[in-house]
Amino acid sequence: ATYKDAEGWYYTLTGKHKESLACYLSALKLAEKCGRPLLTANILRDVSNAYSNLGMYDKAAEYNLQSIRLYREIGSRNALLNEITALGNLAIVYLHSGHYQNGIDACLRVITLFDSIKSSYPEDKAGVLNTLGSIYWRTDRPREAVRSYFDAVQLTKQNNIMPHYFVYMGNLAAFLSQVDTLDLGGKEIGDNRKSVDIALGYME
Numbered sequence: 001a002t003y004k005d006a007e008g009w010y011y012t013l014t015g016k017h018k019e020s021l022a023c024y025l026s027a028l029k030l031a032e033k034c035g036r037p038l039l040t041a042n043i044l045r046d047v048s049n050a051y052s053n054l055g056m057y058d059k060a061a062e063y064n065l066q067s068i069r070l071y072r073e074i075g076s077r078n079a080l081l082n083e084i085t086a087l088g089n090l091a092i093v094y095l096h097s098g099h100y101q102n103g104i105d106a107c108l109r110v111i112t113l114f115d116s117i118k119s120s121y122p123e124d125k126a127g128v129l130n131t132l133g134s135i136y137w138r139t140d141r142p143r144e145a146v147r148s149y150f151d152a153v154q155l156t157k158q159n160n161i162m163p164h165y166f167v168y169m170g171n172l173a174a175f176l177s178q179v180d181t182l183d184l185g186g187k188e189i190g191d192n193r194k195s196v197d198i199a200l201g202y203m204e
Contacts, residue, residue: 001027001028001030001031001034001036001039002027002039003027004023004027005023005031005042005043005046007023008021008022008023008027008046008050011023012049012050012053017050017053017054020050021047021050021051024043024050025047028040028043028044031043037070037073037074038074038076038078038079040070041067041074041079041082041086042067042082044063044064044067044070045064045067045082045085045086045089047063048060048061048062048063048064048067048086048089048090048093049089052089052092052096055096057096057097058097061090061094064089064090064093065090067083067086068083068086068087071083071086077117080113080117081117081119083113084113084114084119087106087109088106088107088110088124088127088131091106091107091131091132091135094135095131095135095138100135100138100139103131103132103135104132104135104136107128107131107132107135108132110125110128111128111129111132122156122159123161125155126151126155126156126161126164126168127152127164129148129149129151129152129155130148130149130152130167130168132144132148133145133146133148133152133171133172133175134171136148137175137178142179145175146172146176149168149171149175150172152168152171152172153165153172
C-alpha cells in the first residue's frame with residue numbers, strides 16, 4: 001500500500017493525474033485489507049487530491065470527508081493534525097466547486113483547531129486564511145475577505161515565511177485592485193495601511 005501510494009505521488013508530481021488516481025485507488029484497497037486505519041485515511045486524502053486535480057470536485061469532497069471521519073475515529077494527535085490538513089484541502093475543493101458556505105465552515109473549523117492545539121505550522125494556518133479570503137471575495141463579502149488576506153500576509157511575514165508571504169501579498173493585491181478600498185471600512189485599511197500600499201504596488 002505504501003509503495004503504491006508513493007508511486008501515486010510520483011505521478012502527481014509529474015502531472016499524470018489519471019495515473020496517480022489509479023495508484024491511489026490500488027493503495028487504498030491494500031491499506032483497507034491490511035487494517036491500517038491511519039494509512040487508509042492518508043490514502044483517502046490522496047485519492048481526494050487526485051480527483052481534485054482532475055476537476056472532479058464532488059468525488060474529491062466525498063473521499064476527503066471519508067478521510068476526516070476516519071481521522072476522528074482514530075483520535076490521536078497525529079490523526080488530528082492530518083484531519084486539519086484534510087479540512088484545509090476540503091475548503092479548497094469547496095472553493096473550486098462553488099460550495100462556498102461549506103468552504104467557509106471548513107476554514108473556520110481549521111482555524112479553531114489550529115488555535116486549540118497551538119500548532120507550530122503557521123504556514124498551514126496562513127494558507128487556510130488565504131483560502132477563506134478567496135471564498136469571501138467570491139461571495140461578495142469584501143470586509144471579511146480583506147481581513148482574512150491581511151491575516152494570512154501578516155502571519156507569514158511574522159514567521160519569515162517569505163515564499164508564502166509574496167504569494168498571499170499578490171492575492172491581496174489582486175483583490176484590492178477589484179474593489180473600492182474606501183468601501184472596506186476605515187479600521188481594516190487604517191490598521192494595515194503599509195500592507196495595502198505594498199500590495200497595490202504589485203499591480204503597477
